[in-house]
Amino acid sequence: MSYPFQKIEKKWRAYWEKNKVYEPDLKKAKKPFYNLMMFPYPSAEGLHVGNMYAFVGSDIYGRFQRMRGYDVFEPIGLDGFGIHSENYALKIKAHPMEQAKVSEKRFYEQLQMIGNGFAWNERLETYNQGYYKWTQWIFLQLFKNGLAYRKKQAVNWCSGCKTVLADEQVISGECERCSGKVIKKELEQWFLKITEYAEPLLQNLEKIDWSERIKIAQKEWIGKSEGAEIEFKIQNSEFKIKVFTTRPDTLFGVTYMVLAPEHDLILKIKSQISNLKEVKDYIDKTKGESDAERTEINKEKTGVELKGVKAINPANQKEISVFIADYVLSTYGTGAIMAVPAHDERDFEFAEKFKLSVIEVISPLIISDKIKCWTGEGKLTNSSQFNGMISEKAKEEITKSVNGKKTIQYHLRDWLISRQRYWGAPIPMIYCETCAQSGKGEKPAMPGWHATPEKDLPVVLPYVEDFRPKGTGESPLATDKKFYEVKCPQCGKNARRETDVSDTFLDSAWYYLRYPSVNSATADLEPWNHEIIKKWFPVNLYTGGAEHSVLHLLYVRFVALALHDLKLLDFGQSAAPRGEPFPKFRSHGLLIKEGAKMSKSKGNVVNPDGYIAKFGADALRMYLMFLAPFEQGGDFRDRAIMGIARFLERVWELSDKKDAKNGRETKEIIAQKTIKKITEDIERFKYNTAISELMKFINTLEEYPDKNNFEIFLKLLAPFAPFIAEELWGKLGHKKSIHLENWPQYDPRLIKEDKFDLVIQINGKFRDKISVSGEIGEKEAGEIAVSQEKIKNLLKDKKALKIIFVPGKLINIVI
RNA sequence: GCCCCCGUGGCGGAAUUGGCAUACGCGUAGCGUUCAGAACGCUAUCCCGCAAGGGUCAGAGGUUCGAAUCCUCUCGGGGGCACCA
Numbered sequence: 082m083s084y085p086f087q088k089i090e091k092k093w094r095a096y097w098e099k100n101k102v103y104e105p106d107l108k109k110a111k112k113p114f115y116n117l118m119m120f121p122y123p124s125a126e127g128l129h130v131g132n133m134y135a136f137v138g139s140d141i142y143g144r145f146q147r148m149r150g151y152d153v154f155e156p157i158g159l160d161g162f163g164i165h166s167e168n169y170a171l172k173i174k175a176h177p178m179e180q181a182k183v184s185e186k187r188f189y190e191q192l193q194m195i196g197n198g199f200a201w202n203e204r205l206e207t208y209n210q211g212y213y214k215w216t217q218w219i220f221l222q223l224f225k226n227g228l229a230y231r232k233k234q235a236v237n238w239c240s241g242c243k244t245v246l247a248d249e250q251v252i253s254g255e256c257e258r259c260s261g262k263v264i265k266k267e268l269e270q271w272f273l274k275i276t277e278y279a280e281p282l283l284q285n286l287e288k289i290d291w292s293e294r295i296k297i298a299q300k301e302w303i304g305k306s307e308g309a310e311i312e313f314k315i316q317n318s319e320f321k322i323k324v325f326t327t328r329p330d331t332l333f334g335v336t337y338m339v340l341a342p343e344h345d346l347i348l349k350i351k352s353q354i355s356n357l358k359e360v361k362d363y364i365d366k367t368k369g370e371s372d373a374e375r376t377e378i379n380k381e382k383t384g385v386e387l388k389g390v391k392a393i394n395p396a397n398q399k400e401i402s403v404f405i406a407d408y409v410l411s412t413y414g415t416g417a418i419m420a421v422p423a424h425d426e427r428d429f430e431f432a433e434k435f436k437l438s439v440i441e442v443i444s445p446l447i448i449s450d451k452i453k454c455w456t457g458e459g460k461l462t463n464s465s466q467f468n469g470m471i472s473e474k475a476k477e478e479i480t481k482s483v484n485g486k487k488t489i490q491y492h493l494r495d496w497l498i499s500r501q502r503y504w505g506a507p508i509p510m511i512y513c514e515t516c517a518q519s520g521k522g523e524k525p526a527m528p529g530w531h532a533t534p535e536k537d538l539p540v541v542l543p544y545v546e547d548f549r550p551k552g553t554g555e556s557p558l559a560t561d562k563k564f565y566e567v568k569c570p571q572c573g574k575n576a577r578r579e580t581d582v583s584d585t586f587l588d589s590a591w592y593y594l595r596y597p598s599v600n601s602a603t604a605d606l607e608p609w610n611h612e613i614i615k616k617w618f619p620v621n622l623y624t625g626g627a628e629h630s631v632l633h634l635l636y637v638r639f640v641a642l643a644l645h646d647l648k649l650l651d652f653g654q655s656a657a658p659r660g661e662p663f664p665k666f667r668s669h670g671l672l673i674k675e676g677a678k679m680s681k682s683k684g685n686v687v688n689p690d691g692y693i694a695k696f697g698a699d700a701l702r703m704y705l706m707f708l709a710p711f712e713q714g715g716d717f718r719d720r721a722i723m724g725i726a727r728f729l730e731r732v733w734e735l736s737d738k739k740d741a742k743n744g745r746e747t748k749e750i751i752a753q754k755t756i757k758k759i760t761e762d763i764e765r766f767k768y769n770t771a772i773s774e775l776m777k778f779i780n781t782l783e784e785y786p787d788k789n790n791f792e793i794f795l796k797l798l799a800p801f802a803p804f805i806a807e808e809l810w811g812k813l814g815h816k817k818s819i820h821l822e823n824w825p826q827y828d829p830r831l832i833k834e835d836k837f838d839l840v841i842q843i844n845g846k847f848r849d850k851i852s853v854s855g856e857i858g859e860k861e862a863g864e865i866a867v868s869q870e871k872i873k874n875l876l877k878d879k880k881a882l883k884i885i886f887v888p889g890k891l892i893n894i895v896i
Numbered sequence: 897g898c899c900c901c902c903g904u905g906g907c908g909g910a911a912u913u914g915g916c917a918u919a920c921g922c923g924u925a926g927c928g929u930u931c932a933g934a935a936c937g938c939u940a941u942c943c944c945g946c947a948a949g950g951g952u953c954a955g956a957g958g959u960u961c962g963a964a965u966c967c968u969c970u971c972g973g974g975g976g977c978a979c980c981a
Contacts, residue, residue, distance in 0.1 A: 413980045710909090770910070776920055
């Protein structure tokens with residue numbers, strides 16, 4: 082191979098760093114463009130080729146914008162705190178604090194190799210004290226403003242990671258990280274009040290430019306439903322059962338009620354329950370079930386009637402039975418339902434099993450045969466004065482008639498952020514028993530709890546020899562007396578630090594705010610510099626994986642909106658809703674290997690290092706981008722990388738060729754068209770077709786070499802293959818880096834050809850094409866068309882019934 | 897079960913305000929270069945047909961002068977949510 086990529090790539094890596102080619106002036110930049118890519122978490126031996134795919138895709142856009150005159154800021158860092166890194170350390174029997182240094186070196190080396198235009202001076206790692214001091218500070222701001230609280234609740238407990246998890250981290254009843262079984266445990270934990278932001282998180286989705294699938298996922302996760310709360314009296318009792326329903330129009334069809342087994346009303350009315358033992362047994366049984374078992378869809382419905390307890394349907398005063406059953410969730414709505422078996426499949430199934438009556442109250446508007454259980458809307462029947470009314474109206478009217486309250490429910494739950502693990506930012510709270518006794522504390526609802534004074538931040542994570550999760554419901558930090566023993570900031574008596582650490586997703590919920598302020602003069606005094614924030618935010622383009630649809634991307638929006646409302650953050654003018662951090666987000670596709678997702682456990686992880694060594698970073702970059710549209714992802718098959726290697730070899734050879742005398746006109750037009758196409762392709766993240774355009778362009782250039790066009794070619798190539806483009810640019814005698822050059826402009830006048838190929842169709846079928854003047858009109862085109870030998874033969878003596886003429890494109894003769 | 901995405905040559909894919917199906921690349925074959933191979937260059941490469949021509953975008957139907965593209969249904973693949981009242 083004559084193209085010495087190893088030497089070239091090494092040379093330019095050093096040059097770029099030394100000359101700060103990718104370091105914008107953060108204070109003075111005139112046209113800031115914040116090009117952000119989700120930072121990696123160093124959980125494995127290193128980055129795999131799928132990570133590279135994502136980073137390169139983001140970098141191409143950044144390089145493109147830099148050449149278009151923007152001051153592009155493309156930072157990089159490591160999401161190194163958290164369970165993923167800790168689990169990896171456990172696996173290889175290392176201490177996470179030491180392992181972090183090893184991973185850091187390894188990751189940064191790999192990221193250097195791939196040739197991205199990173200602003201290396203601003204890198205950050207979430208496990209550094211200078212960073213997590215501010216993670217803790219953010220927690221305190223949320224606490225002080227009522228957005229962080231402690232509550233005892235049945236929470237998700239991962240038996241593998243031995244810690245609690247947020248709702249978003251439970252995937253089909255399994256742990257997001259270790260796929261361990263998740264069970265419910267009643268524990269007191271720290272939560273962030275993301276539910277308070279359910280509405281803006283939902284509403285703003287309409288106004289931000291994000292991949293549609295991500296928006297849909299977030300919308301569904303927030304899960305807004307509108308309905309009503311209706312109260313049912315319990316006979317011979319002062320208590321009422323409050324239910325939430327989206328179908329108050331079916332109230333006359335209620336034949337029984339169901340409480341979640343955890344419902345606190347059960348205790349209050351236990352004296353009325355005649356089969357208390359049976360009820361208690363059922364409750365105990367459901368407690369032992371994991372989430373996955375309990376929500377197993379195919380599971381047969383189970384439940385127990387509360388004998389002796391009857392409720393009254395407020396619509397018709399009918400007496401109805403009350404059950405407890407695990408198909409009703411304590412965490413949604415009021416934890417109780419009114420059951421309408423005629424119009425709800427779950428209720429129907431339950432009613433069938435327990436032989437309960439089914440009363441139809443809605444008849445479908447479209448007559449359809451054999452619907453067992455109609456769950457749609459329709460016209461009311463068996464509903465007394467509401468008969469004949471349509472569902473929509475009946476919802477309003479019936480709710481009113483029983484003094485129901487219109488309400489809105491969300492699927493979204495508050496974000497559980499405490500973790501009983503070691504490798505994370507300690508939650509900066511202090512618990513004082515003395516203050517608790519006297520009811521003192523910063524929040525009346527949480528006596529004894531005090532925020533760590535801000536001057537004492539960071540609460541440093543100590544080195545704990547045995548950092549393994551204990552499984553006791555307590556973090557390993559609870560074994561370190563020196564850590565948790567502290568004086569109460571209010572009364573000065575002996576108190577105890579919180580020993581749980583915060584969820585990694587809190588670290589990554591604000592990292593992008595820190596990047597441009599990492600080296601600010603006030604970096605130790607404030608989390609971000611407000612002038613820099615105004616200048617660089619919101620982020621111009623955010624790129625990352627779709628797997629974070631309801632995790633990171635929801636949390637990060639919540640934190641930004643909350644900080645914004647607390648006046649701690651101000652992005653200034655933006656077209657996006659105020660406080661939205663990422664007006665534009667694009668998710669990249671997944672790079673798979675032989676049809677399967679790359680993962681350590683499957684053993685199909687492709688390491689990029691070998692390819693870089695063998696073909697060069699430029700070749701790997703281009704191959705990855707060529708194999709499929711960036712937003713789609715694709716299958717990694719290394720055979721095809723040869724095609725790119727050949728292409729780069731031809732680029733290298735071309736630099737020595739002398740200009741051709743002929744073909745000037747063709748060259749001009751092709752160059753102009755190529756500029757247009759590639760510019761548009763990059764804007765739409767269609768890097769694969771941009772590369773095919775470069776290939777076509779070089780085919781022409783080989784035939785008609787031309788220095789001027791070769792320079793255009795190199796500029797168009799630069800975002801994709803930054804090393805070879807830089808080298809050949811220098812060889813042409815240029816002193817300035819090609820990456821700081823201007824992106825080529827095309828002249829629309831030159832693209833407009835005075836001739837085009839007119840397509841001639843007969844009955845919509847392609848028959849012929851002929852080169853004609855661009856100005857040609859319908860009449861003239863028709864005459865030319867029928868005068869063609871081929872067309873004449875096909876038409877013979879048949880008459881044209883109709884002529885369809887599309888200027889600049891085709892003529893269709895209908896016979 | 898619900899929601900979203902996808903289905904085009906041997907392969908990755910191109911073609912979207914509906915207008916030449918298969919761009920670009922991989923692979924394969926033939927020829928050239930070579931002692932030979934690798935590499936490289938040229939040519940061919942959706943199917944039937946000697947050709948003229950006909951067929952083809954998972955399958956069926958529809959809208960249209962015209963459909964890979966829009967609509968309906970069916971089949972297949974992938975992803976998300978999942979007893980959310």
